[in-house]
Amino acid sequence: MLETAGRKGSSASTRAALHDRYLEAFRWMLLTRVFEEKLASLYRGGMISGGVYVGRGQEAVSVAGALFLQKGDIFSPLIRDQAGRFAFGESILDVARTYLGSRQGPMRGRDGNIHRGRPAEGYYAMISHLGAMTSVTTGALLAKRFKGEKNFVGLTTIGEGGMSAGAFHEGMNIAAVEQVPLVVVATNNHYAYSTPNEREFACVDLAERAKGYGFEGYAIDGTDLGACLETIGGAIKRARAGRPPQFVVATVLRLSGHGEHDDASYITEEVKLEPFARDCFKVAEETLLKHELADRETIAKWRREFSAEIEEAVGRAQQEAAPQGDEEDWHAISDRGLIDQMG
Amino acid sequence: MSITYLEAIREAQARALKEDDRVFIYGQDVGAFGGAFKATKGLAKEFPGRVLDTPISEDAMVGTAIGAAIEGMRPIVEMQFADFSSVALNQILNNAGTHYWRTNIPCPITVRLPSGGTKGSGPFHSQSMEALYAHYPGLVVVTPATVEDAYTMLLDAVAIDDPVVYCEHKYLYYHLKADKLPADRLPIGQARVARAGRDLSIVTYSAMLHDSLAVAEEMAAEGYEIEVIDLRSVKPLDTDTVLASVARTGRLLCVGESFPWGGVTAEVIARVAAEGFHLLDAAPRRVNAKDTPIPYHPNLWSAHRPNSKSIGAAARQLLRE
Ligand SMILES: Cc1ncc(C[n+]2csc(CCOP(=O)(O)OP(=O)(O)O)c2C)c(N)n1
Numbered sequence: 185m186l187e188t189a190g191r192k193g194s195s196a197s198t199r200a201a202l203h204d205r206y207l208e209a210f211r212w213m214l215l216t217r218v219f220e221e222k223l224a225s226l227y228r229g230g231m232i233s234g235g236v237y238v239g240r241g242q243e244a245v246s247v248a249g250a251l252f253l254q255k256g257d258i259f260s261p262l263i264r265d266q267a268g269r270f271a272f273g274e275s276i277l278d279v280a281r282t283y284l285g286s287r288q289g290p291m292r293g294r295d296g297n298i299h300r301g302r303p304a305e306g307y308y309a310m311i312s313h314l315g316a317m318t319s320v321t322t323g324a325l326l327a328k329r330f331k332g333e334k335n336f337v338g339l340t341t342i343g344e345g346g347m348s349a350g351a352f353h354e355g356m357n358i359a360a361v362e363q364v365p366l367v368v369v370a371t372n373n374h375y376a377y378s379t380p381n382e383r384e385f386a387c388v389d390l391a392e393r394a395k396g397y398g399f400e401g402y403a404i405d406g407t408d409l410g411a412c413l414e415t416i417g418g419a420i421k422r423a424r425a426g427r428p429p430q431f432v433v434a435t436v437l438r439l440s441g442h443g444e445h446d447d448a449s450y451i452t453e454e455v456k457l458e459p460f461a462r463d464c465f466k467v468a469e470e471t472l473l474k475h476e477l478a479d480r481e482t483i484a485k486w487r488r489e490f491s492a493e494i495e496e497a498v499g500r501a502q503q504e505a506a507p508q509g510d511e512e513d514w515h516a517i518s519d520r521g522l523i524d525q526m527g
Numbered sequence: 528m529s530i531t532y533l534e535a536i537r538e539a540q541a542r543a544l545k546e547d548d549r550v551f552i553y554g555q556d557v558g559a560f561g562g563a564f565k566a567t568k569g570l571a572k573e574f575p576g577r578v579l580d581t582p583i584s585e586d587a588m589v590g591t592a593i594g595a596a597i598e599g600m601r602p603i604v605e606m607q608f609a610d611f612s613s614v615a616l617n618q619i620l621n622n623a624g625t626h627y628w629r630t631n632i633p634c635p636i637t638v639r640l641p642s643g644g645t646k647g648s649g650p651f652h653s654q655s656m657e658a659l660y661a662h663y664p665g666l667v668v669v670t671p672a673t674v675e676d677a678y679t680m681l682l683d684a685v686a687i688d689d690p691v692v693y694c695e696h697k698y699l700y701y702h703l704k705a706d707k708l709p710a711d712r713l714p715i716g717q718a719r720v721a722r723a724g725r726d727l728s729i730v731t732y733s734a735m736l737h738d739s740l741a742v743a744e745e746m747a748a749e750g751y752e753i754e755v756i757d758l759r760s761v762k763p764l765d766t767d768t769v770l771a772s773v774a775r776t777g778r779l780l781c782v783g784e785s786f787p788w789g790g791v792t793a794e795v796i797a798r799v800a801a802e803g804f805h806l807l808d809a810a811p812r813r814v815n816a817k818d819t820p821i822p823y824h825p826n827l828w829s830a831h832r833p834n835s836k837s838i839g840a841a842a843r844q845l846l847r848e
Contacts, residue, residue: 258594295629303597303632311621319587320622323594323602330551330600351617354587361582362591516628516665517689522716524763526798 203413207477209251209271210409210468211486213243216267217465218490219276222498223283227444231502232283234296239264241407241439242371244464247271248412249339249369252420258324258338260308260317263298264371264438265341272307276493280501293507314346318355318368325364337365337423344433345376345384347393356431360398365423367430368399369416371406373438374460378450394431406434407462409471437461530708533700535674536566536639538708539681540603544574547601550685552578553592554605554639563607564641564700585614592636593622601685602636609640609694610654623690624665633688637681642670643696643734643784644832649823655733655783658790660692661762667691668762669715672736674705676759679712687715696734703737718765720772724754727846728772730795731782732758735833739782742839751846761791769795770803777808778845782838787815809848814841 203209220238227236239246242264250268253259259272266279281289282300291300291309301309308324310317321340328336346352347370359366372390374381387393394401400422404415412434419430437460441448455461472478515523530538543550552567558580561568571578581588585606592602606612612619619638626634644653661668667689671677677695684691713719721736722743729739736757743753754772758764773779779799781792792813799811814833822828 291629299629301630303626303630308594308597309626309630311625313617313621316586316590316618316622319584319590319618320594320597322587323591323596324598325594326591327595327598327600330549330595331598351586351590354582354584355590357582358584358587358591516624517667518627518633519667519687519689521714522667522687522689522763525766 202471202475202477203410203417205251205413205417206409206468207472209244209247209413210472212247212251212267212271213409213465213468214483214486215270215490216243216247218487219279219494220266222494224444226283226498233285236283236444237263237298237442238440238444239266241436241463242373243267244409244412244468245369245371245406245416245434245436246341248409248416249341249367251413252417253337253339256306256333256336258306258308258321258336260310260321260338260340262310262317262341262343262346264343264373268341269307273305274307276497277500280494280497281504284498284501285506286501286504287507288504289501313351315342315349315351315353315355318342318352319358322355322359322362322364322366325366326362329364335424337367337420339367339369339420342368342370343376344370344372344374344381344390345379347390348384356397356399359429363428365426365429367416367419367423367432370431370433371436372433373436374455375438375442375451377442377446391431391433397431399429399431400427401431401433404432404434405460406436407460407464407467409464409468435460436464439463529704529706530674531701532674532677532695532703533564533566535678535705535708536681536695537568537570539678540567541570541573543601543603543682543685544570544577547685549599549601550577550603551595551600552603552605553581553588555581555583555607557605562605564697566605566639585611586618589615589618589636589638590622593618593626593634596634596636597626597632603685604636604638606638606640608652609642609656610651612638612640612656619660619666619690619692620663624663626665627689628665634690635688637684637691637693639693639695641697642694643698644821644828645698646825646828647823648821650820653821655694655785657692657694657761658785661791661794662789665690666762667715667760668694669760670694670733671759672696672699672733672757674703675709676713678708680715680759683712683715694733698734713759715760716763716765718759718768719757720754720768721757722753722755724752725775726751726753727778727780727842728754728756728769728776729780729782729838729842730756730758730769730772732761732791733784735782735784738833738835738838741835742842745835745839746842753842758791764794764798766798766802769799770806773799773803773806777806779807779811780838780842780845781811781813782833783813783815784832785816787818790815809845812841812845814838
């Protein structure tokens, strides 16, 4: 089964009523925009060790994935999922602490930037290796089934680049074999770092791969928040109801460099004129204004409020002690009795 | 009644499944078929829904186990052959091995690797990969050489909160027998003096223990008293027991079945050189396989790996120095 929502025909944002969570989703997108602008500026100011990776242009897809998750669900986000991470419950302070290397952050300076999570809360901490989290999320769901939990789903994300990794294929296949309630949201932002789609895959429609894996697949316009909410929200509902695993492929353009170190000069002017190059955030903002769900003044006020919260969190994280080598125990296993004493 | 090394592995899994609801077994052909070597024979029937066949997806098998372990399960993953765990290397090293350190949430998976050479198995069904896994932080790596250890260390592996790579030796599957399953256990991380002696210490593990013991026996007839240490686990590595042995004998020979570059034998010698240089009466030596892929033909295979002849030659040489 392959449905196309959004891109062609009726786009949710032109329908009479907006999705009932549109405004809520927009606010997470706004918070993300404001925060990621701040992160980029901290990066430019040399205040961050390591890279900064933003999800500019992908906030709609990301937030729509996480917004419908509940306590007891699993969320395994990747590089461009700040909006989803916030919607799943991540605090501004956790992000600030991780990027700024505070000892009090969830990763305690041991890992940084996007490699963070709180697994005890169902929020998994990605490893860099693309595709690896697909099977890990599957295993978490398998465990929940073993333990007799009910009504749970897991959602993980991937880029079109990561979709070529063997681990991703293995993960998709094993998820379908296990028939776990998994939703995989892929975002084709047209580039994997600098590599364009033509050098990434040769099929016509990535969403069609769903059928080969034994997933139900959907293709959406990732610049259309309404379509994202409807289709990804629907996929989560279907997975929760016991349908086969769900695969959604959203199409957008990455509106940033791969990381903040990258000027993305390889993105052609032509591509920037494509319909998928629209900024989902601007589209959502205009839609809200048109539907009179918020006026410019209100949005500006939210922006100021978020900005203040962010400044406070960043200021606090900057004040906090950095981790120190001589305070670490330098052991990577939990069982103290099994530590290898290397002299 | 007698029980083989392979049966001990099966029995340990049966007991783990019976005593702990969190345990499940995940691997290729492990279900109704009972596994390529029959290490899970009958378990799928005895424990319905808990011994699951997987697709040929080593990465995803381990990935799935990791997710399940994070959520509180105790998965045992069976690799069909240790060699294929290379496909899962990323999940084992980078996901399982880093998880506790990064997030403070442990990742208690056990990955069983049917390891080591048997005649005619060739380059891709013969490898010993303990050194590779031991090199990476965050993993416990065990190499049982006896029926008793095969049993107790597998139960320990499942109970441990950290990822354990359990290297079981295929040659020992049918060749080793014990009268009964052990009632007590030596903890993981503790080496064992398998034979006491005072002239030379052979430090070894897994199947090479038996070749080394044969050499010690043979050389006893020549009047040498050779001590043989079974490391049992290569990570953690029991340096103290090794040093105590070298203190008694003054001579060290390390024997391992895997490739020579780096590895367990090199690690043992490095530690003894660093911490017990003054105990040595001669330069330490080691015997490993050759630095080529593992050959198929039995003639080549037996020349590639250490055997009682090459171990004996090295031991005699060392005793002359
Ligand atoms: C297995 C693996 N190989 C290489 C990398 C390095 N890398 C990080 S992100 C990236 C591009 C990913 O592209 P895509 O999956 O499309 O996601 P996007 O960055 O476009 O959101 C690459 C090559 C990696 N993280 N993992």
